[in-house]
Amino acid sequence: MANPRMIDVARRANVAPSTVSYALSGQRTISPSTRKRILRAIAELGYKPNELARGLASRRSRVVALLLPESQRGIGFTEMEFATGAAQAAKELGHQLVLSVTNSNTAGQVEALNKGGLIAGAILMEVRLDDERIPLLRNAGIPFSMIGRPRDPDGIDCADIDFDQTGRDAVEHLAKLGHRKIAFLNHSASEMSTAYGPSVRAAAALRRAAEEFSVAYLERPCGEDSESGEAAFRELLETAPDLTGIAIMNDRATVGVLSAIERIGASVPRDFSVVSIASSTRVTEMFRPKLTTLEPQAIELGQMGARLLIEALQTPPDLEREPASVLLPCRLVVRDSSGPPPAPPTPAPAPAPTSISNV
Amino acid sequence: MANPRMIDVARRANVAPSTVSYALSGQRTISPSTRKRILRAIAELGYKPNELARGLASRRSRVVALLLPESQRGIGFTEMEFATGAAQAAKELGHQLVLSVTNSNTAGQVEALNKGGLIAGAILMEVRLDDERIPLLRNAGIPFSMIGRPRDPDGIDCADIDFDQTGRDAVEHLAKLGHRKIAFLNHSASEMSTAYGPSVRAAAALRRAAEEFSVAYLERPCGEDSESGEAAFRELLETAPDLTGIAIMNDRATVGVLSAIERIGASVPRDFSVVSIASSTRVTEMFRPKLTTLEPQAIELGQMGARLLIEALQTPPDLEREPASVLLPCRLVVRDSSGPPPAPPTPAPAPAPTSISNV
DNA sequence: CTGTTAGCGCCTTCAT
DNA sequence: ATGAAGGCGCTAACAG
Numbered sequence: 001m002a003n004p005r006m007i008d009v010a011r012r013a014n015v016a017p018s019t020v021s022y023a024l025s026g027q028r029t030i031s032p033s034t035r036k037r038i039l040r041a042i043a044e045l046g047y048k049p050n051e052l053a054r055g056l057a058s059r060r061s062r063v064v065a066l067l068l069p070e071s072q073r074g075i076g077f078t079e080m081e082f083a084t085g086a087a088q089a090a091k092e093l094g095h096q097l098v099l100s101v102t103n104s105n106t107a108g109q110v111e112a113l114n115k116g117g118l119i120a121g122a123i124l125m126e127v128r129l130d131d132e133r134i135p136l137l138r139n140a141g142i143p144f145s146m147i148g149r150p151r152d153p154d155g156i157d158c159a160d161i162d163f164d165q166t167g168r169d170a171v172e173h174l175a176k177l178g179h180r181k182i183a184f185l186n187h188s189a190s191e192m193s194t195a196y197g198p199s200v201r202a203a204a205a206l207r208r209a210a211e212e213f214s215v216a217y218l219e220r221p222c223g224e225d226s227e228s229g230e231a232a233f234r235e236l237l238e239t240a241p242d243l244t245g246i247a248i249m250n251d252r253a254t255v256g257v258l259s260a261i262e263r264i265g266a267s268v269p270r271d272f273s274v275v276s277i278a279s280s281t282r283v284t285e286m287f288r289p290k291l292t293t294l295e296p297q298a299i300e301l302g303q304m305g306a307r308l309l310i311e312a313l314q315t316p317p318d319l320e321r322e323p324a325s326v327l328l329p330c331r332l333v334v335r336d337s338s339g340p341p342p343a344p345p346t347p348a349p350a351p352a353p354t355s356i357s358n359v
Numbered sequence: 360m361a362n363p364r365m366i367d368v369a370r371r372a373n374v375a376p377s378t379v380s381y382a383l384s385g386q387r388t389i390s391p392s393t394r395k396r397i398l399r400a401i402a403e404l405g406y407k408p409n410e411l412a413r414g415l416a417s418r419r420s421r422v423v424a425l426l427l428p429e430s431q432r433g434i435g436f437t438e439m440e441f442a443t444g445a446a447q448a449a450k451e452l453g454h455q456l457v458l459s460v461t462n463s464n465t466a467g468q469v470e471a472l473n474k475g476g477l478i479a480g481a482i483l484m485e486v487r488l489d490d491e492r493i494p495l496l497r498n499a500g501i502p503f504s505m506i507g508r509p510r511d512p513d514g515i516d517c518a519d520i521d522f523d524q525t526g527r528d529a530v531e532h533l534a535k536l537g538h539r540k541i542a543f544l545n546h547s548a549s550e551m552s553t554a555y556g557p558s559v560r561a562a563a564a565l566r567r568a569a570e571e572f573s574v575a576y577l578e579r580p581c582g583e584d585s586e587s588g589e590a591a592f593r594e595l596l597e598t599a600p601d602l603t604g605i606a607i608m609n610d611r612a613t614v615g616v617l618s619a620i621e622r623i624g625a626s627v628p629r630d631f632s633v634v635s636i637a638s639s640t641r642v643t644e645m646f647r648p649k650l651t652t653l654e655p656q657a658i659e660l661g662q663m664g665a666r667l668l669i670e671a672l673q674t675p676p677d678l679e680r681e682p683a684s685v686l687l688p689c690r691l692v693v694r695d696s697s698g699p700p701p702a703p704p705t706p707a708p709a710p711a712p713t714s715i716s717n718v
Numbered sequence: 719c720t721g722t723t724a725g726c727g728c729c730t731t732c733a734t
Numbered sequence: 735a736t737g738a739a740g741g742c743g744c745t746a747a748c749a750g
Contacts, residue, residue: 005744052742721749731740
């Protein structure tokens with residue numbers, strides 16, 4: 001009644017236990033005939049190797065951890081898709097994914113993880129440009145990959161959004177619609193100060209692309225709530241009354257921006273075009289109008305993160321293997337929040353909006 | 360340099376390895392003095408038991424799986440909070456949580472899981488009233504708990520939203536504001552047909568509460584997208600022009616409902632009050648106006664789900680332990696989408712009686 | 719190409 | 735209250 005063990009398979013196939021092991025791992029050439037007998041025995045018995053024993057004996061488990069800091073921004077759909085993508089890819093490669101929600105004290109967490117012997121490696125999410133976990137993991141000798149990218153990704157397996165391309169695509173979209181002045185509403189200042197990769201990279205990319213497409217550009221960080229979004233929009237408009245295009249990478253702020261636009265009697269996309277950067281469809285479809293979005297390929301990135309790690313884990317130490325960075329740009333999904341700017345770029349004064357009926 | 364093992368601790372504390380084991384597990388009384396020596400040695404060496412060896416020897420791992428079917432509705436914030444809550448509670452109880460995204464073929468998945476010996480038990484999410492996984496897990500002898508509840512939760516550890524209370528609270532909120540006729544927009548018909556617990560239970564609760572508070576009540580399922588929401592709202596209004604209160608348990612449909620309301624020149628909460636049921640703050644704050652919500656205590660439920668399972672796992676088989684159902688109602692968070700109905704309830708005009716009123 | 723033999727690090731029944 | 739010893743189920747040298 002108990003689960004069959006390897007020795008049961010061995011007996012049934014008339015071979016030694018180790019032969020079964022080798023047949024399974026492929027670490028040794030097995031003659032086709034014995035291999036077939038073994039596989040048959042396995043099937044007949046419904047044998048499944050015990051992962052604990054396997055890990056213990058080989059000194060390497062088939063479990064990887066997903067290190068998920070609960071950031072102040074909280075976990076969003078995109079993070080969730082990273083996670084499910086990673087779990088899925090891991091499973092396909094014969095591994096399990098344990099969810100490790102790192103509230104703080106990352107150092108201790110990471111140490112504890114590998115000491116238990118349960119975890120063979122880790123996938124990091126919410127990566128900072130100078131992520132404190134990198135030296136920690138290196139010192140602990142724990143293999144890891146990242147979904148995200150530090151400042152210097154050298155020697156690290158990374159799967160990340162291609163922000164260069166994404167930023168450029170966002171600006172290009174607006175520029176081609178005819179917008180001559182655009183603004184970028186970023187994550188909060190505190191995110192910036194802790195050097196959150198996406199915030200920094202997206203801003204740089206937009207700035208560069210604005211230059212390339214010769215559109216005036218301004219940017220600012222913004223608190224992660226709708227009130228901050230409203231305020232930011234108002235300030236932006238004071239600074240640049242001729243603003244018509246807005247890129248936002250801050251879902252909560254987006255709510256406020258849309259409110260503010262409505263409040264001054266303007267509308268989207270008639271008066272302002274709004275493009276959401278790196279938000280998932282699930283979120284941007286909730287807005288009215290539905291937002292034109294640069295939508296991250298989150299599942300794919302999650303998969304890549306897991307694959308890179310597991311690949312590294314499976315590479316024998318004597319083999320040379322160069323860690324790689326996989327960059328995937330966001331996909332531009334044009335919805336209802338972007339269109340041509342209101343007036344052709346004539347330097348005429350802006351018409352002061354009168355009282356507006358908002359129904 | 361390698362991790363210290365139990366025998367290292369034993370030597371340092373001048374005891375036998377087994378004594379260390381017992382000191383750690385508490386399965387035996389250890390004299391205070393030796394215990395202290397052992398603990399000191401453990402601390403000094405930075406010893407951490409190897410989970411693989413521990414699991415192998417004791418025939419019980421400290422890993423539980425979270426079975427997360429990727430439903431057509433997709434994973435939302437609430438599901439994510441279930442997951443993080445469960446992971447957190449598991450960790451606090453010395454366990455790890457592996458994420459098992461069950462795409463289909465649940466049977467095989469579940470079997471594969473426990474055979475590996477890695478998983479000591481499972482936590483089920485997205486529970487159906489007649490969940491196919493229950494007999495599967497029972498037959499396989501895998502302990503499990505649920506976040507959600509089947510039709511007959513007898514003998515099963517469940518942590519679920521208290522829909523009775525939640526539905527009542529929603530109706531009460533609207534009734535006390537003065538609404539006399541309310542509608543409930545549920546999940547999609549296909550969800551209903553597969554007997555998704557929340558859909559069924561919430562509907563029943565609202566119906567009952569409507570009677571209790573003497574408000575006319577109608578309900579219908581609704582596709583999981585904004586177009587369906589719009590259509591549903593229009594139909595609802597045709598059927599019941601005097602409708603003023605709407606409860607919705609379908610975020611995507613909510614988008615459409617709000618659009619539809621706006622489109623007919625009405626506004627929220629002036630003309631219609633909208634209450635979102637079992638949606639997370641993260642979602643309902645994205646709407647304009649921000650939605651009055653019955654917000655699930657998702658993290659707590661996730662924690663409970665994990666605790667119940669682990670508790671069961673830790674109960675020796677000879678002990679009697681009654682599986683329990685923990686029900687937590689959603690919290691009413693009043694925001695900007697609900698208020699008194701437009702016209703005071705004057706019994707002047709006799710609106711063409713529709714056939715919908717409930718009792 | 720296959721078999722034999724030690725462990726991997728811990729738990730747990732026996733003994734004492 | 736503590737030791738000693740035999741596995742848990744598998745892998746990975748060694749042999750042949």
